[in-house]
Amino acid sequence: MTYPSYRNYVREPVIKVAGTGPARSGTEVWAELDRAGRSRSDRPLIVVDCYPGVDLSDLRKVAERHLPDYQVIDVEDAAALPVAEIDAKIADNLTDDRVFGVLGRQTVDDFYDPDALRQVRDQVAGRTTPVVLVGWGALLVGADGGQPAGTGDAVVVLADMPRWEIQQRQRRGAPNWRCDNGAEDNLRKIKRGYFVEWRAADRHKKHRLFDAMDYLLDTTRLAEEAVLITRDSFQAGLTAAAAGPFRLVPFFDPGVWGGNWMSEVIGLPPSDTNYAWCFDGVPEEESLLLDVAGTIVEIPAIDLVLQRPVELLGERTYARFGAEFPIRFDFLDTMDGGNLSLQVHPLTDYIQETFGIPYTQDESYYLLDAEPDAKVYLGVRDDVEPADMMAALRRAEAGAEPFDAEKYINVFDVAKHDHVLIPAGTVHCSGRNSMVLEISATPYIFTFKMWDWGRLGLDGRPRPVHLDHAERNIQWDRRTDWVTQNLVDQVQRTGAGDGWVEERTGLHELEFIEVRRTWFTGPVEHDTAGTVLVLNLVEGAEAVIESPTGAFEPYLVHYAETFIVPASVGRFTVRPSEAAVGQELATLKAYVRGTERAPVGRPVHDTKEPGLS
Template structure:
């Protein structure tokens, strides 16, 4: 009999299969003895616990914005017939109009960009209605279940049992694409980019601040990504134990894949993806704010946001110095950009730190780099402006191109460089760039997510048929015109420096530019390569070779298998570790690319 998870996925889909392929559903083990409850059994267990603590208990079911509150209430009613259930959002939430007025300045009129907010959840509740709800709760004659985003606040943070229904942002985006709206907004038919903007700049920031306060108190965590009738739940102690244990060894987040207008075919074939979509443009393989973790026990899984680990274990995960610099943010992003058999990315530029802070309220910007996992014979990278380019002439040509009738002659103004497998191009903010067609890029970058200013998109529309937004005014203010061919040649292309060489091992610095805060190292090896986190988080990808394992020289964690193109995280708390070939490895040579934050290692003193 096949064992399945709470969503009907066979458990073997989560396991390392034959030791040779990309694992699309990696798991993180729950502590020994943990049990995942599914559907009604979770709600009955919550009520049993509540009744053991109080005669007329209050259960607060706090739901991350984007969760299906109506379906949750129906599920709880089925599991606990006769129990009073209150939708706290309807009972005490501010009107949609009041919320809209409150957040208008943060949303702006722009389709994509807003301003980072610092709201607390109680600002989205009507004070009088909230107080009336609390009075109603105080007068209860039996058990009551409060459901919705803010249930913990409605219970005055004093519920007898606290349940967190958590969701990954990627799942929220899928629901929004299918017609779901933002929290109490009634905007299901709104442009998806505007719905994402409201989540990114307002709702998710507020929600993360709110749930971070609950982590140490929560009694149950429920998988809000799954349908309520089959959603898994885990005890709060087991949830906390799994996150703490995750910082003691290497792990992977759950990658997600998405099509795009320029998408290619490399990931579909090489990573054995569903062949149905026309292409795959993106894969986010290490973006904890977007990705999730699968917590596994006894043949079942609970999916939680990977950001929960960052928020609850920042020092052990990031390291003291990285945490001191960035707070509970994961500053390094690894993702794939597939244009093999596809088209060029948009010609773009990222904002300078001063600009992104003053304009959008972000504390750091998207410095990045392109590492070529693979490339066709005609692959190129567009990088920097050509020598002696006339800025006014180029800007005028870009503006003319916005009418869709005067294509921008990119090669006239932008340098092109041949791209070969294992080339690494540094791209500090302010540098005009894009990857051309027939490239498979491992993008290594900082993590402000959406702050890409498109300058020219080759006259395309999005998959939704709507012209993709071009932010020329923002972009022009950030182009560094002195980054011409001469400067790019000296600073961004072919910047490989050998650090050490010994029998069967070569370590190289492959970038990035001195203006960027990420350091990257490539290790070529035949048998093994020794590493040490030195007190800061490491992010690695196996860019050459079929299979390796990550081991502890002191057996501090069990061997962890990694396959070609898989990105994995080694928490700062791990210290020394070794990447080595496995008995199943068939490759003769291996290589990893490792990234970490400069100036945060113990040897940087």
């Protein structure tokens, strides 16, 4: 394999936050909180409300060490319900399945004993010494007079953490909130977080903490090294992100089918197992890095979605999805690796009825790179009888015989820059020797595996197969002719001008995401037209994103980097950087179909070609 010669991918993109006060770390964190508390009361009250996943024991010990005059009260120990009661409350959400549950509507209040909270509230109201309250839900304890602790004289700290960091800690043995399940299957830990804990925690932030907080504490580090910023700095960081192009902090994960493309091109650290995934465009999982007066602060990117939904998503996308980021970009690397699992995603009605998720995981494979033998499995063959195929899959699951995928599933040769469309209900699988940029809707765990080529996961266990779910969702009419006519080689030219060509590459009309590819050697003007855009530089070394009005500083992106352009940006220009002059570059742009106010992607040299966008 000949890899691209430009290898300049930035793994830690930073958003500069202008005009804000200093970030504080180490002993300065607690000195600042003490100062703020004593400026409000001679009996200071500090409330540190923690996202589930924060190491509360570590945080409590550090608070006790640095604030020896304070009584530190662990609200969780004092007032949370016993885990057995919590388990009973959420049993219907967790189900017995290893991967899938039902989306919970719980709030953090559901996990606390109101009488015990009242006792802690009375204790705080009658305090004779300074007090620190710590724990998820600490804000539920009222201050003097029974008022919420976020009002009056309390100093409120949001101790925040991204979901990806939580998952890394759980892999190392951390339990779920209040649980004794450190050694449990990680898929079950993720399930409890995805369907219950993280949902309740985000509601708590959205409806209480963001309004009440005075500070944000970056807890991605040990508590002794945590970084504190003011509410103003936090809000300024969100404002900066929503006002111009930005990138999330990507993360890379090994897998049983992983390849070596990302290691070579992106320059990842050595791993015993090849890297399989990269999430680079998933705010629910990833982080934002804020440069606050020279100190890097990591915050969950979901905070931007929850706090700036209209500026980020646009009015129409927000009206359709609420404060959720509906588009996902990620990498699937099988270069010199193995096939992905043969799989299918649920239909919208099924995912709503069965799992409580509002929209499904429609997706597509864009071939960022490919070897000559690269293939995609897609849709069932014309001569397949559903009962025969399901019987063969069940025999394979039982270990009786391998599943002969090519007997039942269409196989298509694919090459670099091909785009394969995969509406929900379509059987599919990316084969080995591909580097896929997956463009999809966001509910990312809803993959019904049907056949995993007889291999074990990295944990030494068979990866979960869900044939019953799969059988209820496979669209058996998506056979060879239909797939050929609808899902492969669907490129349509939509416009051209001096130094640019734009093409529509998908997605299928059953999917809500529109994708446009623009080849260019000079500047091209785009327009968000009131909806969020997600782009990737799929060809060329570097490009510069600029505002025609100077609304944001020129923004440099590199090959294979995903970047987000908020709806609030409006018109912007993409051009080759000085390092890429003379190259032909290409961007791939995705947005929610039907949410744009006007044609998206108006070029510098306008034409009157119909369909230009």
